[in-house]
Amino acid sequence: MGAFTIESQGTSAIPPNRLFKAFVLDADNLIPMVAPHAIKSTEIIEGNGGPGTIKKITFGEDSQFKHAKHRTDMIDLEHCTYCFSVIEGDALSEKLENISTETKMLASPDGGCIIKTTTSKYQTMGEFQLMEEKIQGGKEKASGLFKVVEAYLLAHPDLYN
Template identity: 40%
Template sequence: MGVTTYTHEATTPVSPTRLFKALVVDSDNLIPKLMPQVKNIEAEGDGSIKKMSFVEGSPIKYLKHKIHVVDDKNLVTKYSMIEGDVLGDKLESISYDLKFEAHGNGGCVCKSIIEYHTKGDYVLKDEEHNEGQKQGMELFKIVEAYLLANPSVYA
């Protein structure tokens, strides 16, 4: 098993607290409302496993994430994708470490560290990461637009 690590930063005029609440704390409710391809997000067991189900016909059926940390004081979350179509037969898991920090005039920079844990001797290609990053940024931009259009939400 190998590990390939990428880092990324995204800035937004939305405050770190609002973005954290939307993307982390209330994601189970907000994401299905904003993304029509997401059917629902349900907690399993003690709530540390989240299953995101997609609508019929979507290229992805479901994803399961294991939540390791949700620190609303320091605006940090750590979780891993542990199951789902995206992992295929080449990835064991994908770990995410996100931190939301104040930036600029009330805005935020979201810093992420993403670790791909591969199966066997498979070497992750940059294109594979770039596709996942693109999808993550689409979600980020959709939530950002929603928060900018609704300034009292998560205030």
């Protein structure tokens, strides 16, 4: 089994607390509403939304995948940090054991935020090598989803304050 880490960073015009409330805390409701092409629905299978919660995510028509199960590993409201792992689903295929991601939203000097995906650990099975193009494609889709949520929040400044 191998493991490797990818780091990325982006920015948003939305302050961290507001983006965190929308993109993390209310993602199950908001994302299927604003981006049904990406995520059709989210269902809590186990837990109450905090650490240990397992969710089944059904992807929309734009996805090459049908579903995934996510486990919430950590939520830090004060520091706008969220950690989760993809533990099951066709996104893992038979070659990946899991994918763990930590996202932090930090205040930026312009009033918006810096979004840091500090670790994305891909646990592979056997000698399998995950191709850089596949990872980049996933990062681009996640970035696009952030932009859809950001546009929605910019158009609705009274929400998630």
